[in-house]
Amino acid sequence: MSPEYLLFGMISLKADIYAFGAILLELISGKTVRDRSLPEGETLISIFAGQSVDQEILRDNMDISFVLSGGDFECLLQLANLAQQCVSRKPRKRPNIDHCVKTLGNLLPSWCAVVNDDDDQDTSELIQNWHGDCSISTNESRDLSLLPDTQPLSCELGPGILGNIFDGSQRPLKTIAIKSGDVGPCGVSVPTLNKDQLWEFHPNKLGVRDAIANGHLYADTELELEFQGIKKEFTMLHTWPLWTPRRVPSKLAADMPLLKGQLTMTLPDGREESVMKITAFVANTSNMPVAACEISINTGQTGSLKIVGSVSSRGEDLGDPVTSATLSIVQVFWELEKKLAQRKHFPSVNWLISHSKYPMAFESFYGKFNSDFIDTRTRAREVLQREDDLNETVQLVGKDALGEGDNITLETAKLLLEDYLVHNAFTLYDKYCPFYKSVWMMCNIIHFNTLANQAVERAANAGGEGHKITYSVVKSRMPDLFYRLLSQKYEDPAEGEDVLLVKFQKLYDDLTTGFRNLKDEAR
Numbered sequence: 001m002s003p004e005y006l007l008f009g010m011i012s013l014k015a016d017i018y019a020f021g022a023i024l025l026e027l028i029s030g031k032t033v034r035d036r037s038l039p040e041g042e043t044l045i046s047i048f049a050g051q052s053v054d055q056e057i058l059r060d061n062m063d064i065s066f067v068l069s070g071g072d073f074e075c076l077l078q079l080a081n082l083a084q085q086c087v088s089r090k091p092r093k094r095p096n097i098d099h100c101v102k103t104l105g106n107l108l109p110s111w112c113a114v115v116n117d118d119d120d121q122d123t124s125e126l127i128q129n130w131h132g133d134c135s136i137s138t139n140e141s142r143d144l145s146l147l148p149d150t151q152p153l154s155c156e157l158g159p160g161i162l163g164n165i166f167d168g169s170q171r172p173l174k175t176i177a178i179k180s181g182d183v184g185p186c187g188v189s190v191p192t193l194n195k196d197q198l199w200e201f202h203p204n205k206l207g208v209r210d211a212i213a214n215g216h217l218y219a220d221t222e223l224e225l226e227f228q229g230i231k232k233e234f235t236m237l238h239t240w241p242l243w244t245p246r247r248v249p250s251k252l253a254a255d256m257p258l259l260k261g262q263l264t265m266t267l268p269d270g271r272e273e274s275v276m277k278i279t280a281f282v283a284n285t286s287n288m289p290v291a292a293c294e295i296s297i298n299t300g301q302t303g304s305l306k307i308v309g310s311v312s313s314r315g316e317d318l319g320d321p322v323t324s325a326t327l328s329i330v331q332v333f334w335e336l337e338k339k340l341a342q343r344k345h346f347p348s349v350n351w352l353i354s355h356s357k358y359p360m361a362f363e364s365f366y367g368k369f370n371s372d373f374i375d376t377r378t379r380a381r382e383v384l385q386r387e388d389d390l391n392e393t394v395q396l397v398g399k400d401a402l403g404e405g406d407n408i409t410l411e412t413a414k415l416l417l418e419d420y421l422v423h424n425a426f427t428l429y430d431k432y433c434p435f436y437k438s439v440w441m442m443c444n445i446i447h448f449n450t451l452a453n454q455a456v457e458r459a460a461n462a463g464g465e466g467h468k469i470t471y472s473v474v475k476s477r478m479p480d481l482f483y484r485l486l487s488q489k490y491e492d493p494a495e496g497e498d499v500l501l502v503k504f505q506k507l508y509d510d511l512t513t514g515f516r517n518l519k520d521e522a523r
Contacts, residue, residue: 003089014091020100021045021086028080030063045087053080078103152244153295155302158237160193165281168296173283193237242298254358256365258306259435280304293322301329331357345422351384370439376446380416383449387413404456407471412449419486420445429492436497440504441488447508448485451515459522469522477521478514481507 002018004010022033025044031037033044047061058080082103088094095103155170165173175190212225223234240246282300284293300307309326327333333355340348359374366373386409390402402410420441424430452474459469475482484507491500 002091004091012091014094014096017086017094017097017100018088018091021083021094024079024083024086028058028063028076028083029061031061048080048084048087053077053084152241154239154241155299156192156237156239157302158193158235159199160197161280163277163279165283166192166299168282168284168293168299170282170299195237199236240302242295242302246302253361255361257358257362293325297326297329345417346425347421347423349421351381351417351421352388369435370443372443373439376439376443379446379449380442383409383412383446384416404460404471405453408449408452408456411471412445412452415445415448415485416442419489428494429490432493434493434497437491437493437500437504440501440508444485444488444504444507444511448481448511451511455515455518458519469518474515474518477518481511481514484510 002012002015004012005015022045025048026032029035029044031044035044038044038047044061047057055077058077062076082095082100085093085095086100167173170192171188171190172192175194176188179190180188225232225234280300282296284296297309300309307330309330311323311326333353335350335353336348337350338348340346340350363374370376390406390410393402399407399410423433452471455469455474456471488504488507491503493500
């Protein structure tokens with residue numbers, strides 16, 4: 001972590017350069033920045049600090065494998081000087097990335113560990129490339145042909161991605177855990193996708209001379225195309241560069257939400273499966289360098305219809321580079337709160353900090369679905385924000401000091417928090433919540449809030465005339481309606497949309513009638 005961020009919380013354009021310099025020092029020394037073998041209070045960065053790297057310091061701290069392989073010490077010394085410049089405490093003294101790339105192109109060796117697993121023996125080889133000259137050290141003599149890999153950083157796309165967990169370089173973590181345990185060794189390499197697994201599919205009907213273009217779907221183990229005498233074969237598995245946009249016939253505007261069941265999905269044959277079966281995870285630990293976390297984001301973005309980025313920020317700082325980069329892609333922020341999880345409030349999403357950057361893009365969709373939804377949602381957020389402010393007052397002076405309007409706000413917020421935002425995945429009524437049910441539940445709760453506030457304000461403005469209406473009077477006079485408000489979430493979507501809409505509309509009308517009767521009684 002760069003010193004300007006650690007000490008002052010500042011984000012500079014050279015933060016990644018600092019992390020890159022720390023990685024170079026780790027490669028040179030074969031130790032971590034805070035390795036236990038270092039003297040107490042020392043780090044690799046403090047040892048190599050200075051205007052230039054001392055040769056004796058480099059000899060005392062460089063990786064022993066470099067000595068055994070007979071590498072060029074002068075090249076390593078210049079590489080150490082580049083690393084020392086990158087970890088300068090002042091951002092303006094660090095080199096830019098162009099300078100680093102140019103220097104590395106001339107000096108930096110590339111190490112490639114090749115591990116051959118055998119029942120009888122393990123053979124490891126160290127391959128070094130210095131200024132184009134290759135040298136190989138190995139415990140077994142063999143002829144090897146070295147060819148450069150000109151492919152950009154790419155992902156494998158094909159059957160087997162969904163339901164799997166990968167790291168930033170798309171290594172399957174489940175497979176690594178089975179092969180090497182939960183903490184895999186350095187350099188472990190396994191195939192991204194299982195090539196031996198069989199998949200059920202129904203191929204599209206494509207024949208000779210059928211037209212096909214970029215973005216068209218086909219389902220076949222192998223598709224052969226011929227154009228101008230050139231034949232090409234395509235399979236269900238292919239690679240795609242991370243930063244190259246996917247080819248599609250046209251790009252649709254993001255003007256409607258992707259509405260799905262929250263926890264389960266229903267298959268065409270009626271079976272229900274967890275949404276995890278249609279989800280792929282790309283995971284990285286929070287102590288990884290910024291560049292490694294960025295690769296994870298781009299890996300997850302490649303070939304995704306929708307993407308959810310989960311970030312565990314250092315010190316709950318929402319302005320760190322990884323969180324900012326993730327939010328710029330996903331456009332929706334959900335903050336998971338530990339206190340809510342301890343209270344068994346699931347999903348444990350903070351309703352005040354969480355937000356979306358899509359509301360304006362979806363206004364037309366929401367307006368066609370329910371003309372009052374946008375205003376109702378805004379009113380619900382205001383109630384929750386007001387409830388958070390009132391809780392501080394209650395802690396200081398007690399609930400008895402609150403006015404009638406404040407009591408209504410607290411009760412409405414309780415309905416929203418405990419009966420609207422809390423979900424139980426193990427129940428029939430809550431494992432799936434269609435959008436129409438969510439909208440109507442919120443509308444009825446906010447309708448109750450509006451009518452209750454109007455009744456109390458009307459009675460207060462009337463002075464001494466008639467009976468005084470308070471919130472306790474509202475609850476005591478309409479217990480059945482209040483119970484029906486609490487019970488909205490127990491309506492099972494399996495009954496059908498038409499049935500539930502009738503119930504929700506009837507509750508809305510009954511609330512209006514109930515408060516009208518209460519008004520007549522108070523005269």
